[in-house]
Amino acid sequence: MTKEQLTTAFKALGDPTRLAIFQCLRDCCPTAAFEDDGRIRPADGPTVGEVCCQITGAEKITSTVSAHLKELRLAGLITMEKRGKFVVCALNPTTVAELAAFLGEKTNACC
Amino acid sequence: MTKEQLTTAFKALGDPTRLAIFQCLRDCCPTAAFEDDGRIRPADGPTVGEVCCQITGAEKITSTVSAHLKELRLAGLITMEKRGKFVVCALNPTTVAELAAFLGEKTNACC
DNA sequence: CGATTATTTCGTCAATTCGCGAAATACAAA
DNA sequence: TTTGTATTTCGCGAATTGACGAAATAATCG
Numbered sequence A, B: 001m002t003k004e005q006l007t008t009a010f011k012a013l014g015d016p017t018r019l020a021i022f023q024c025l026r027d028c029c030p031t032a033a034f035e036d037d038g039r040i041r042p043a044d045g046p047t048v049g050e051v052c053c054q055i056t057g058a059e060k061i062t063s064t065v066s067a068h069l070k071e072l073r074l075a076g077l078i079t080m081e082k083r084g085k086f087v088v089c090a091l092n093p094t095t096v097a098e099l100a101a102f103l104g105e106k107t108n109a110c111c
Numbered sequence C: 001c002g003a004t005t006a007t008t009t010c011g012t013c014a015a016t017t018c019g020c021g022a023a024a025t026a027c028a029a030a
Numbered sequence D: 001t002t003t004g005t006a007t008t009t010c011g012c013g014a015a016t017t018g019a020c021g022a023a024a025t026a027a028t029c030g
Helices: A003-013 A016-027 A048-056 A063-074 A093-104 B003-013 B016-027 B048-056 B063-074 B093-104
Strands: A078-083 A086-091 B078-083 B086-091
Touching: A003 A016, A003 A063, A003 A093, A003 B003, A003 B016, A016 A048, A016 A063, A016 A078, A016 A086, A016 B003, A048 A063, A048 A086, A063 A078, A093 B093, B003 B016, B003 B063, B003 B093, B016 B048, B016 B063, B016 B078, B016 B086, B048 B063, B048 B086, B063 B078
Parallel strands: none
Antiparallel strands: A078 A086, B078 B086
């Protein structure tokens, strides 16, 4: 991970709305595996609309949350995939693990 | 750690200069344990001036780096202590570990 | 096809941030 | 006390950010 990728990722997490999204995706399961019409939705995460509802209480996704999701995606922290009319998202565990590893790297032994 | 503390800490790391300072403090030892006059300097970290030199190449600490150090301190990521004419600093391993732990928390089992 | 639903992009505005230099503060040495 | 050194605070301007609503895009439904 380059220094620039690290700063981008940390900056993405350094906003209350985006951190809430991050926690939502980390802690929450997709709220349903089936649509109203019975079709199954790939269970890799909630739709962006569902995430927005959890975060802001809004019924539909807002442009603000959409922008935050985009930033998290560009930072490599989440994945987003189109599923018909919906966009589902999920954490990118690889990047998260790399951030944790960066923080966990040992301090130089002589200190 | 509250949500606000988490965002503050991540935001503090989300700037290239501050991340460089963080890496410097994590990876570097104090460059010397003795002053010119022979007095020992507490070996808990380099002076802020030494950190600034490593980061920017400047001979004396700049107001920019001073402000970044303050933000890292307010975020709980580093400690700063006055030692006579100097201010020495060091990582706060507790906060760093808490951030790493937050990122490392397991995804909900059902996902 | 048109209508509806889910989402993103765009434009704007207020607020924040970053870097800089000058001035202020703190401490030590002479 | 005066001088010098290390550092912080202040004030400013340029650039970025976050929130919001309106418009655009994309896919499904009828």
